[in-house]
Amino acid sequence: MAVEISEVDDLRGAVTALGLQPPLPTVVVVGGAGGLDESDIEALRPIFVAGLAPAVQRHKAAVVDGGTLSGVMRLCGEIRASLPAPFPLVGVVAVGTVLLPGRPPPPDAAPLEPRHSHFVIVPGTTWGAEAPWIAQTASVLAASSSSATVLINGGEIAYDDVKRSVDAGRRVIVIEDSGRTADRLADAVHGEKSDRRGSALAASGLVTAVPLNDPAALAAALDAILGAPTTA
Numbered sequence: 001m002a003v004e005i006s007e008v009d010d011l012r013g014a015v016t017a018l019g020l021q022p023p024l025p026t027v028v029v030v031g032g033a034g035g036l037d038e039s040d041i042e043a044l045r046p047i048f049v050a051g052l053a054p055a056v057q058r059h060k061a062a063v064v065d066g067g068t069l070s071g072v073m074r075l076c077g078e079i080r081a082s083l084p085a086p087f088p089l090v091g092v093v094a095v096g097t098v099l100l101p102g103r104p105p106p107p108d109a110a111p112l113e114p115r116h117s118h119f120v121i122v123p124g125t126t127w128g129a130e131a132p133w134i135a136q137t138a139s140v141l142a143a144s145s146s147s148a149t150v151l152i153n154g155g156e157i158a159y160d161d162v163k164r165s166v167d168a169g170r171r172v173i174v175i176e177d178s179g180r181t182a183d184r185l186a187d188a189v190h191g192e193k194s195d196r197r198g199s200a201l202a203a204s205g206l207v208t209a210v211p212l213n214d215p216a217a218l219a220a221a222l223d224a225i226l227g228a229p230t231t232a
Contacts, residue, residue: 001118005122022141022145026138060087064141066091066093089117120133153178170206
């Protein structure tokens with residue numbers, strides 16, 4: 001099911017049109033996409049199977065991601081499809097970056113991940129245009145409930161994804177040893193040398209790190225956030 005919108009103010013109506021009923025505990029998943037090869041994806045699979053999915057199911061949460069058939073978004077779709085009671089999985093995609101039925105394909109467009117349950121199609125023609133909309137969609141879905149962002153691997157756009165979560169007051173869990181931006185942010189969280197952006201985000205106090213090889217730590221971190229009352 002998909003809804004296309006053009007204004008942030010349309011998000012609440014879009015969520016209702018998709019049949020979703022806030023407030024819902026919500027997890028945002030951001031990070032590596034086309035930069036991940038098959039061996040990378042298989043190395044990440046346990047953190048999804050034994051960490052992310054059990055916590056999402058325990059809290060009857062929704063998941064929001066970038067919706068394309070690559071990297072962490074592909075893994076979200078695969079894991080969701082393997083569950084007997086799948087969670088809502090909302091892909092937020094910029095219209096000028098993806099293949100949509102009945103429309104001319106944009107240059108370098110990516111296919112949608114077919115195991116997502118819902119899509120929100122938003123304005124934009126470049127990768128990263130969806131970042132503010134992902135953060136806003138999560139806020140609308142969560143409403144007065146709790147939410148968290150999980151960063152796994154990721155390139156330049158991941159910094160923007162994390163900053164938008166931090167700006168929204170959303171806790172961010174970084175998967176250490178998953179590579180690239182996630183590792184630089186984890187270094188900053190541990191007080192080690194990092195780049196300026198990573199250090200600024202770590203200084204927010206909203207960013208924590210858990211090891212890739214410890215799915216139980218991710219599940220526990222999500223339990224602590226999603227089970228906590230909000231002040232909104």
